[in-house]
Amino acid sequence: MLSREASVKELLAETAARATRYGTKINDRRVAPLPEDVARLDALVGPLPEYPCDPAEVLALLDDIGSPATVATTGGRYFGFVIGGTLPAALAANWLAGAWDQNAAMQVMSPVAARLEEVVQAWTLELLGLPRNSGVGFVTCTTMANFSALAAARSAVLARSGWNVEEDGLFEAPPVRVVVGEEVHVSVLKALSMLGLGRSRVVTVPADEQGRMRADALPPLDEHTIVCIQAGNVNTGAFDPAKEICARAQAAGAWVHVDGAFGLWGAVSPKYAPLLDGVGDADSWAIDCHKWMNVPYDSGLVVVREAEHLGRALAAGNAAYLAQSSAREPWQFTPDSSRRARGIELWAAMRSLARTGIREMIERNCRQAKLFADRLRAAGFAVLNDVVLNQVLVSFGSPDQTRRVITEVQADGTCWCGGTQWRGQTAMRISVSSWATSDEDVERSAAAMVRIAKSVISSRP
Numbered sequence: 021m022l023s024r025e026a027s028v029k030e031l032l033a034e035t036a037a038r039a040t041r042y043g044t045k046i047n048d049r050r051v052a053p054l055p056e057d058v059a060r061l062d063a064l065v066g067p068l069p070e071y072p073c074d075p076a077e078v079l080a081l082l083d084d085i086g087s088p089a090t091v092a093t094t095g096g097r098y099f100g101f102v103i104g105g106t107l108p109a110a111l112a113a114n115w116l117a118g119a120w121d122q123n124a125a126m127q128v129m130s131p132v133a134a135r136l137e138e139v140v141q142a143w144t145l146e147l148l149g150l151p152r153n154s155g156v157g158f159v160t161c162t163t164m165a166n167f168s169a170l171a172a173a174r175s176a177v178l179a180r181s182g183w184n185v186e187e188d189g190l191f192e193a194p195p196v197r198v199v200v201g202e203e204v205h206v207s208v209l210k211a212l213s214m215l216g217l218g219r220s221r222v223v224t225v226p227a228d229e230q231g232r233m234r235a236d237a238l239p240p241l242d243e244h245t246i247v248c249i250q251a252g253n254v255n256t257g258a259f260d261p262a263k264e265i266c267a268r269a270q271a272a273g274a275w276v277h278v279d280g281a282f283g284l285w286g287a288v289s290p291k292y293a294p295l296l297d298g299v300g301d302a303d304s305w306a307i308d309c310h311k312w313m314n315v316p317y318d319s320g321l322v323v324v325r326e327a328e329h330l331g332r333a334l335a336a337g338n339a340a341y342l343a344q345s346s347a348r349e350p351w352q353f354t355p356d357s358s359r360r361a362r363g364i365e366l367w368a369a370m371r372s373l374a375r376t377g378i379r380e381m382i383e384r385n386c387r388q389a390k391l392f393a394d395r396l397r398a399a400g401f402a403v404l405n406d407v408v409l410n411q412v413l414v415s416f417g418s419p420d421q422t423r424r425v426i427t428e429v430q431a432d433g434t435c436w437c438g439g440t441q442w443r444g445q446t447a448m449r450i451s452v453s454s455w456a457t458s459d460e461d462v463e464r465s466a467a468a469m470v471r472i473a474k475s476v477i478s479s480r481p
């Protein structure tokens with residue numbers, strides 16, 4: 021019988037070997053799993069066993085059955101939704117952080133997690149040109165970043181009417197008006213619904229043909245208004261005109277929140293920064309890190325210019341055993357208390373790529389989006405958006421033809437793209453968001469799309 025130490029060592033070595041095999045073979049496999057591999061997941065189902073077994077057996081079962089049923093989102097040819105891969109340094113840090121098993125809630129629980137959050141906070145604010153004294157919370161995703169930022173906004177605008185929403189709730193509270201663009205992301209509406217502000221009570225401003233909120237159509241604003249703008253439309257990649265909107269909002273005392281899930285990362289490049297002109301004048305921002313920063317799930321950042329609004333909105337009550345300190349306490353900036361230390365991977369990703377590497381990754385993906393558009397246009401297909409960032413929308417003819425091409429692209433396995441509706445047209449969405457995507461991946465994927473589209477079109481008169 022192996023000692024406990026020896027068996028843990030063997031198990032972790034075996035895990036590393038299996039994970040390495042998965043990671044290094046990812047570009048040789050199909051992107052979507054085969055239906056028969058998904059069907060084999062039945063082998064993981066069943067009643068809870070009565071007796072323990074060897075962890076090595078559990079690992080083998082998970083890898084043998086689970087790995088083939090994954091989607092190769094961490095490879096170079098996944099272009100669905102907006103999904104990044106995992107940078108090598110971030111994955112390595114994730115493994116080590118898993119071994120550390122730190123609770124990132126408080127300084128006293130994990131000095132390393134707390135310190136790395138402070139470092140990442142400073143790096144991110146500087147990199148994205150956001151106010152250096154902002155409050156920053158390390159949340160799970162942009163949905164939670166939108167939620168947290170809008171909780172801070174709700175608190176601040178109600179406080180202006182002398183209303184304490186944290187203590188007194190929303191019953192009989194003074195009205196808060198929320199303005200969104202016609203192309204607002206559903207996660208903002210979800211956040212508003214969770215905050216008691218309602219998805220349907222919003223004032224919706226029309227958008228132009230690229231999905232940008234029309235600043236000339238903004239309603240009158242006041243200090244009880246929250247304006248939600250977008251940096252990076254999920255379909256087109258377009259940016260709302262932040263400069264004009266922030267100037268109008270500031271003059272009226274309104275709060276501006278920016279959903280910058282992936283688009284805010286454009287600020288790292290002098291080529292794309294002009295698209296974000298004025299974004300830094302807002303009051304709060306939601307940023308995703310598992311998308312374009314290419315760290316493992318789940319990772320997002322909420323940033324609020326005046327940190328006290330975020331702290332007030334997310335403060336827990338006092339409990340004697342939860343010692344407070346005068347230092348930055350991570351849990352005061354997130355809806356969660358206990359949580360994993362996701363800042364560790366972000367630190368590793370940023371430390372390894374550094375400023376030039378992050379810029380190169382963003383610029384490469386944007387160039388690759390243009391390459392996709394060029395190849396598809398050259399084959400005779402219509403690109404429906406101005407390719408300003410990393411998103412491409414393409415139509416393959418009639419809605420039915422486009423839907424069939426999407427289904428067959430997914431089944432073919434060379435790459436993976438999803439579908440959408442854009443201004444009444446059915447389109448395939450291509451989002452280039454992975455550090456792992458090479459130009460060869462783009463050429464191979466574009467060739468597969470063209471081959472499949474031609475065959476779909478020729479199969480029907």
Ligand SMILES: Cc1ncc(COP(=O)(O)O)c(C=O)c1O
Binds near residue numbers: 250
């Ligand atoms: C603009 C925008 N906002 C919010 C989200 C939601 O992000 P998450 O899934 O991380 O909550 C997305 C996702 O693609 C997005 O593109």
